[in-house]
Amino acid sequence: MGLDNLHGPIPKVEVHSTVKAYKEKEGRYRLRGVRCDDCGEIWFPRRFVCPKCQSTHLSPYLCARTGRIITSWVDTMGFPAIGYEDIDERVVAMIRLDDGVTVIGEIADCHAEVPKDTPVEMVIRAQKRDDTGNLMYGFKFVCI
Ligand SMILES: [Zn+2]
Numbered sequence: 372m373g374l375d376n377l378h379g380p381i382p383k384v385e386v387h388s389t390v391k392a393y394k395e396k397e398g399r400y401r402l403r404g405v406r407c408d409d410c411g412e413i414w415f416p417r418r419f420v421c422p423k424c425q426s427t428h429l430s431p432y433l434c435a436r437t438g439r440i441i442t443s444w445v446d447t448m449g450f451p452a453i454g455y456e457d458i459d460e461r462v463v464a465m466i467r468l469d470d471g472v473t474v475i476g477e478i479a480d481c482h483a484e485v486p487k488d489t490p491v492e493m494v495i496r497a498q499k500r501d502d503t504g505n506l507m508y509g510f511k512f513v514c515i
Contacts, residue, residue: 389501392509397431399509400495404472406432415472436493437515438468443478443485454499454507466491466512479511490515 397403404415408428415434420427443464462478478485479496491512498509
């Protein structure tokens with residue numbers, strides 16, 4: 372693609388739709404991933420093929436709802452990202468769940484970094500807006 376195509380349509384990187392969110396409702400609302408029947412590895416978000424052994428024999432797996440903070444940071448964004456226009460800043464954390472699964476999620480009701488090893492629990496909260504302005508809900512974590 373040359374520079375003469377600069378006035379063409381702007382490609383969209385990610386689509387935020389409630390339909391897509393509904394299809395992933397088990398992961399968004401219940402932290403449901405998959406476990407490989409052949410090698411036993413757990414994957415979240417769910418996969419259709421095991422990245423470790425390429426098996427397609429995967430069973431639903433419900434991740435633990437509690438865990439501990441590995442690290443956290445304040446995401447100020449600096450610019451209005453799609454879906455987050457009405458959110459100033461948010462605290463994002465890497466969390467090790469009690470069953471060993473590592474997830475990245477937002478910390479609700481919090482405006483500063485959270486110390487390492489703080490226990491957290493999963494909750495359902497409004498996350499962002501989709502392309503039509505509807506609120507999208509999904510998992511976040513609160514300190515317990
Ligand atoms: Zn596997």
